[in-house]
Amino acid sequence: MHPTNIAMISDFFHPNVGGVENHIYMLSSYLIRRGHKVIVITHSHPPDRVGVRWLLPCLKVYYIPFPAIASSATLPNFFTFMPYFRNIVLREHISLIHAHASLSSLGHEGILHAHLFGIRTVFTDHSLFGFADAASILTNKLLAGTLRNVDAVICVSHTGRENTVLRGELYHQVGDDPKSIMVNDNVYVIPNTLVADQFQPDPDFVEPPGQITIVVLARLAYRKGIDLLVATAPRICEAFPQVKFRIGGDGPKLIELLQMREKYRLQDRIELLGPVRPTDVRSVLTKGSIFMNTSLTESFGIAMLEAACAGLYVVSTRVGGVPEILPQDMISFANPDADDVFRAIEEAVKIVSMGRHDPLRAHARVKSFYDWGAVTERTERVYDSVLKSESRSLQERMHRTMQLGLFAGPIYTTILIVECIFFLFLEHFWPREDIDYVTQHWDDRNLTKFDSGQADYMPSVAEAQDTSRPA
Template sequence: MFSDVYFPRVNGVSTSIRTFAQALVRMGHAVTLVAPDYGADSGQEQHDDGSFEIIRLPARVIFFDPEDRLIKGAALAGITRRLAVRDWDVIHVHTPFRAHQLGVRLGRLTGVPVVETYHTYFEEYVGHYLPWLPTGLARWGARRASRYLCHGVDHLIVPSAQMEQVLDRYGIRTPCTVIPTGIDLAEFAGGEGARFRDTHGIDHDVPTLVTVSRLSREKNIGFLIRVVGRLVPEFPTLQFLIAGEGPDATRLRQLVAALRLQDNVRFFGNLDRRTSLLDAYRAGDVFVFASPTETQGLVLIEAMAVGTPIVSTAVMGTATVLRDARSARVSEEDETAFSGHVASLLRAPEARAALAQAGPIDASAWSTEVLMRRVVDLYASLARPFPALA
């Protein structure tokens, strides 16, 4: 596997890659991930836990996106030679930058098939990261780059049917299979909401909303903060817990101050997925989400797994996750409508309990153990047979 992002960089792609790799290892397969080196002080060593091989390559900070790294060009030739002498069945690329370059180069050199996952709806993201470009030009560039990159690999994996439709609209003709990443349900069996509330001084009877997200404009967290502003008159002690970090944090804090919601909105940064994040999920009476750009929306599945009732918009990948879900209420992206759904749940503990009970059942359809069998079947269908021994 090749990726331009991995832990300690926290985002959905990093989570997806780790989920893929650990599931493959549990199924008896061998995995090597090639990813950027984030530096000695980044804490990356705690994420390289030895469950699968990780090769870190020298990388530099990207000036307009300091959270991310760009693998240095000088590292490409050496790693390609090192990997070319090893036996691979499949090369799986997860991001479109140096990782794509490396994966395609190794595939051509070895004859091994190259699969690429289209994780990110770049047409919707590019304007946030390159704001100086005219919107139309940025979107055109994202579509053109997507066609070029996708036509350079043998097969594509997309997390949702909606994303497959986008690629079809782009004119991409590379064979494509829809396989969501899913989650390891065992990771979400724990957590104590009461512990999180006690730790952070939140009374047990205080109505609480929670969201888990990277703090960036495309995640639409500002919309959720404005929704909270509409709820506070009826629920003056309401607490909105935001778990995550990102470049939009300063603007969001300013929005909270402008709406005078400092007593109602709390930022917690990135939480440990094995402990405090589970506690935060369970501390919420309602999980809220409104991102319009998700190719899947793993946090919705995580909220289902822990049994937190959901109110969310349903756009792109989140529409797939929420279709037929009995643990969620779907709202349009309208502050009045969204706040109405949340308020009705906060007033009705029986309704919340019914949604909570349905959550783990909904989440079971997204189990990694089920979905990764489909990935392995795809790998097997693509893998070239080794030459017969003389």
């Protein structure tokens, strides 16, 4: 694939830290390493994270002055974002937009505006959503409107692909039979991954005689199944006197964990670490033998992959894309109910106690399964197919948008028409000749220390955050 100018767009990026944020950063870093130019467009973070910043190795980030309203997501702005978007993609000579996350308003709007500039679009969905509650219904309709004219969609698991296809209506009828449908051929599955060398087991760590430590690292929220943890932890401690818990994370369910620990007087058996910095994740994981995940929904589950890479045996609820992550002999599954979670922990304690799980071998296996270089190559192939495909005309986009439904179709089509008028307005009153185009780019020679011939190293987003500087 020829070097391409790519813009990653999402509400979720540094200085926040999470699965989506780390995915965008690592993918951008490896794309830069392979010769592409990559920038990131996201919203601002008070008090002073606004404007242009640089992250290692040479990733330029535009922080648009939009505040987040909830969970780091911005309010859909549509036309307010257009002037910023136009200025950035023109001055940076962007030819491909890659948006991330279903709840990212900036990602949806970037895909909506891109066709006006002849820019091709790719969308990656990182999460699973339902179909029944009001929030999911609204989010799914917004997603369907955005993906109606996107050039390609990437999902992080096969389960996530099924979920996204249904939510985004990424299928078409075959023949005259309305029940005969087929998934669009522009939907791909590319799993998440990690840098295995950053999660090496601690060869010097040995559990105290007769003790087994269960590690939990998650956001303490309902979706992560913390209610299951609260219900099963006392039973586990009672049944297995040798078991201790180390729980890291923060969230609304922290109070319930504190109350549970106080009620059953388990202060010496359950250690609550609070928020854990990304740079400290490995040190927390390598001080345990079993990793416990009780999520109620999970598209991929990068935390479990990190734990397995660090040498822990994994216990998880069988939800979403979790069964696709690890081989059967490295994980014990449970249904999302307290009795079955207890059974799975009992199985894991027996496996670890009998020495049937080798941390170093587990790390080597995960390292052979997952690699950012392979993920980047697969993503490049998606980009290449998109850039070589024929783009849709405005008339075809309007026709496809009208098919969204009796109410959503006309609404989205109206937005599409008004967007075109606003674009012409900007073209007239802010001519392209007045834009300050980028003419000098980062010197690739500054990446020599990242070349495989000298050092096979790529910083994590946690390491890069300390080097962020205004442009």
